[in-house]
Amino acid sequence: MADKKTKNVRKGPRPPLQKWLLPVVLGxxxxxxxxxxxxxxxxxxxxxxxxxxxxxxGLMMRGRMFVPxxxxxxxxxxxxxxxxxxxxxxxxxxxxxxxxxxxxxxxSPVADYGTKFLVCAGLLNILAMVDAYEIAVGEKP
Amino acid sequence: MFLALSHLQAALLFAFFTAIVMGVIGRxxxxxxxxxxxxxxxxxxxxxxxxxxxxxxxxx
Numbered sequence: 016m017a018d019k020k021t022k023n024v025r026k027g028p029r030p031p032l033q034k035w036l037l038p039v040v041l042g043x044x045x046x047x048x049x050x051x052x053x054x055x056x057x058x059x060x061x062x063x064x065x066x067x068x069x070x071x072x073g074l075m076m077r078g079r080m081f082v083p084x085x086x087x088x089x090x091x092x093x094x095x096x097x098x099x100x101x102x103x104x105x106x107x108x109x110x111x112x113x114x115x116x117x118x119x120x121x122x123s124p125v126a127d128y129g130t131k132f133l134v135c136a137g138l139l140n141i142l143a144m145v146d147a148y149e150i151a152v153g154e155k156p
Numbered sequence: 157m158f159l160a161l162s163h164l165q166a167a168l169l170f171a172f173f174t175a176i177v178m179g180v181i182g183r184x185x186x187x188x189x190x191x192x193x194x195x196x197x198x199x200x201x202x203x204x205x206x207x208x209x210x211x212x213x214x215x216x
Contacts, residue, residue, distance in 0.1 A: 058180050065176040072169060075159035125159070128166040135170065139177045146181040156184055 030152035038151045042144040044105040046136075049147025062143045069136040070107045078129025079118045080111070097130075103137030164204070171200030 042049030046066035050059030081097030084090065101108050118126070149155040161169070179193025 061176055061180050065173045065180075069170070069173040072159065075157055076161065076166070077158060124163065125161060125166070128161065128163070132166075132170065135174070139174065142177060142181055 035148050035151040038147045039144050042147040043103065043140065046105065046107070046140045046143060049144060049151070053147060053150050055150065062140075066104065066136050066140045066143065067107060069132050069139065070104050070111075073129045073132030073136060074111060074116065076129025076132060077118050077121060077123075077126045078131070078133040079120055079126065080108070080116070080133065081130075097134050100134035100137040103140050104133070105140065107136070167204050168201070171197050171204070175200065 038049035038052050041052050045051075045063070047059035047062035050056070050062060080101050081094050083098045084094040086094075118129075121127075146155070175193045175197035178196045179189045182196075183189045183192045
């Protein structure tokens with residue numbers, strides 16, 4: 016039991032920054048970019064398709080981008096959490112906001128789904144960045 | 157352009173994209189990845205249909 020629990024605990028020193036920083040940053044800026052950099056082109060293409068696809072469907076459903084807004088605890092957690100999710104799509108987010116995408120809060124369930132699509136695209140990209148990190152440091156074949 | 161999807165269409169689309177990412181990062185060989193992506197998509201669909209029926213029946 017104890018062996019099973021400690022199986023995935025890394026025992027060696029922390030991997031050097033230069034080994035994983037570039038793939039992780041590329042993966043943040045362009046979904047799948049870290050995988051492209053690490054010569055996993057098919058995986059990178061699939062991740063790009065999935066994350067960008069979810070992001071564009073979110074835009075087409077007129078989802079709202081979160082802004083970091085404080086208030087009571089719930090408002091703060093939701094807005095900052097959503098903002099981090101939106102920001103995690105990297106250049107997709109920056110291009111969309113730079114080109115003027117700004118959606119007010121609409122009383123429409125479809126727009127609400129769109130907001131969730133935009134945030135979840137970022138969360139999926141975080142998973143892809145973690146995968147790129149694991150490949151870069153050799154924790155994953 | 158405004159895309160007016162139904163709840164079911166949006167949920168299936170969400171399941172599709174999420175299953176792709178989970179499949180790519182979740183397993184080590186391509187065959188396992190394909191199976192895992194299909195499994196994740198199937199779980200999403202089962203949850204969508206199951207919870208929808210629960211809400212329908214629970215609502216009376």
